[in-house]
Structures are given as C-alpha cells and as structure tokens.
Amino acid sequence: MKQLQLNGKWVLVTGASSGLGQEMARQLAHNFKANLIIAARRADKLDQLKTELETSAGIKVKVITADLSIPEEADRVIAECIAGGDLSGALLNAGVTYFGRHTQLPWDSFESILKTNVIGVVRMTNSLVTYFEQPGKEGSLMLVSSMAGYFPVPYQAAYSATKAFITAFGSALHYELTNPNFSITVFAPGGIATEMTDGNKFNELKSWLMPVSQAAKEGIHAFVSRKYNYVPGFLNRVGSVMMNFLPKRFLTGNMSKVYLKSLVKAETE
Template sequence: MKNLALNNKWILVTGASSGLGQEMARQLAHIHKANLIIAARRADKLEDLKAELEKAAGIKVKVIVADLSIPEEADRVINESIANGNLYGAILNAGVTYFGRHTELPWDNFESILKTNVIGVVRMTNSLVKHFDKPGSVGGVMLVSSMAGFFPVPYQAAYSATKAFITAFGNALHNELQNPDFSITVFSPGGIATEMTDNSKFNELKGWLMPVSEAAKEGIHAFITRKYNYVPGLLNRIGNVFMNFLPKRFISGKMSKVYLKSLTKAQEE
C-alpha cells in the first residue's frame, strides 16, 4: 500500500481548536501543504487558525463549527466534508477527559465523554468507511486513541474505557476493509502537554508529558505511512512492550499511586 500524498489534498481534522488537533493542522499545512477542513466547537479559535494558516502556509482552509458530542453534528461534519468529493483523509482527534474519582463524575459529564469519544467517532468513521471503502477510492482515516486504552488508568476510568473501545474498534475495522488503497490507523499517544493537561491536577505528571509538536509529528507520520496501531515516542514504545509482560493489576496499582498523589496535591493547594 502506497503512503498517503498530502500535498494539495483535503484533510479533515476534528478537535482542531487547540492541543494536538491544532498542532497537527499546523504541521499538515506548513510541512505537507495539505488543504484543511478543521472542526471543533469554538468558532473564534477555528477562524483564527484559518486566517493564520491561509496567510502563512498558502493553503485553503474550511471551518466547520460543531459539537461532536451531538450525533447529528458529527454526521453534519462528515456530510459537509465529503460533499464535493475532494476529501482525501480524516484525523478524528476530538476527545475529552476527566481526572478524578469516577464516583464523583456527574452522569451528564460521563455521557458527554461517551458521546464525544465513542459515539461521535464511530458515527463519523462509519460514514467515512462507506465513502472510501470502494474501488477507485484512495485515502486514509486516523483515530486518535491513547495508551490509556491499553493499560487502564485509575482516576481516568471513563476516559480509559472510551479509548480502549476506540483502539479495539479501529483495529478490528481495519481488517474488514476491502479497498487496498484505503486504511484505518489507530494513533495511541501517552500523555501530551496540551490545554487538556494544563491544570494543577496534572502537575505531578507533567514530567511524563510529550511535547505536542513531537506528538503531532509522529501522528502525521503514522497517518501518512498507514500504520495499523502506532505509539509515539521511543520510551513509550519500549514501555508498551515491557508492560505486556507484567500483570495488569500490578501496573494499574502503581499508576493509581502516582495519579492519586498528583490529584491529592492539587486538591490541597
């Protein structure tokens, strides 16, 4: 299977108003000269990014303002993206988390996490597969998951569960595809230094966080080269292999102590 060639092609990036999505959009524009469809809830952030990239990178950008926790909005993003037949690929990055005791997570917030991280992603993926998985079509989709989908993270139970679903879903669906020129990649980073982790609860964990520019670069590499399941960062990849030889209960117990320490310290401040 040939690598994706992004120059002058249209790529959808969800969750593009901040963090990993925003950085991937910047690198796709500046380095790979891709035209972009950027989607998120915050219209002002998207419009600022559009103006920045069209001026500095000389590419075209389309903005779609949408709340991807609403199924109909997720459908609209895909329908607008494929309407003119020019969509070449999609990076489904939008996601939310909760760091704290699961019993303290309000049910409405849990449902929002589930709808954004799972239901919206599945609905968009379903539509994209129907669009691309046919003879003569060329393209790729990347689902942004997490290492938390491999090794459940205490105090991020809901987030870990949604990412485990996305990893299993994306990997399984990859092997159902019939078009050899279409691929589904699952990208599974560890912690990343973004707006999502920029609060006191993560203070004790920030030494583990990967710079967002590095994570974005490796994510785009995984997308272009059509990786099946890709973990960025050499230490993360080594750790991922090594942890498979340890009991998951042991790993989760060790992580629980580290995360609880960070959470408790933030609550005391």
C-alpha cells in the same frame, strides 16, 4: 500500500481548536501543503487558525463549527466534508477527559465523554468508511486513541474505557476494509502537554508529558505511512511492549498511586 500524498489534497482534522488537533493541522499545512477542513466547537479559535494557515502556509482552509458530542452534528461534519467527493483523509482527534474520582463524575459529564469519544467517532467513522470503500478511492483515516486504552488509568476510568473502545474498534475495522487503497490507523499517544493537561491536577505528572509538536509529528507520520497501531515516542513504544510482560494488577496499582498523589496534592493546594 504506498504512502499518502497530501499536497493540495483535502484533509479533515477534528478537535482542531487547540492542543494536538491544532498542532497536527499546522504541520499538515506547513510540511505537507494539505488543504484542511478544521472542525471543533470554538468558532473563534478555528477562524484564527484558518487565517494563520492560509496566510503563512498558502493553503485553503474550511471551518466547520460543531459539537461532536451531538450525533447529528457529527453526521453534518462528515456530510459537508464528503459532499464534493474530494476528501483524501481524516484525523478524528476530538476528545475529552476527566481526571478525578469516578464517583464524583456527574452522569451528564460521563455521557458527554462517551458521546464525544465513542459515539461521535463511530458515527463519523461509519460514514467515512462507506465513502472511502468506493472502488479506487484513495485515502486514510486515523483514530486518535491513547495508551490509556491499552493500560487502564485509575482516576481516568471513563476516559480509559472510551479509548479502549476506540483502540479495539479501529484495530478490528482495519481488517474489514475491502479497498486496498484505503487504510485505518489507530494512534495511541501517552500524555501530551496540551490545554487538556494544563490543570493543576496534572502538576505531578507533567514531567511525563510529551511536547505537542512531537506528538503531532509522529501522529502525521503514522497517518501518511498508514500504520496499523502506532505509539509515539521511543520510550513509550518500549514501555508498551515491556508492560505486556507485567501483571496488569501490578501495573494498574502502581499507576493508581502516581495519579492519586497528583490528585490529592492538587486538592490540598
């Protein structure tokens, strides 16, 4: 399958108000000259990004303000994106996490994580697959998962579970596609230095975090190259292979010690 050409094409990026989504939008605009549809909850952040990219990159930007934890809002975003029939790709990046003891996670917060990370993504994917499965339609869809979806992370149990779902869902659906010009990529980064990981609970883990610019660059590479599953960072890729040869109980137990140490230190500061 040939590499996706994005110059002058419309691409959707969700979760574009900050972090990885914002940085991928910037790189798509500057390095690939893609026109962008950017979606997130914070209208002010999206409007700022629109002004920045239209001025500095000379591309077109459409803003859609939406809460993707609400199924009807997720449906509305895709309906607006495909209305003109000229959408060429989508990066479903919006997601939320919780770092702490699972027993202290309120049920409504858990439901919000589930609705944003799973239900919203699946609803948008369903509509996008129907759109891109049209004969001759060329496009690419990337689902942003996490290495936590491959190897469970204690104290991020809910987040890990939702990303495991996305990894399995996207990987399986990839092989159900009938249009040879359409692909689904699962992108699974490790920790990234973003607003999501800026809290003091992550202080002991920040040396592990990948710069957001690098994660975005490799994510876009996976997207345009139509990778099946892609883990950014050479050491992360080697590690993900090597960890398959170690007992999962051993891996999860050691991960638990590292994350608990960071959590306890934050709680006592």
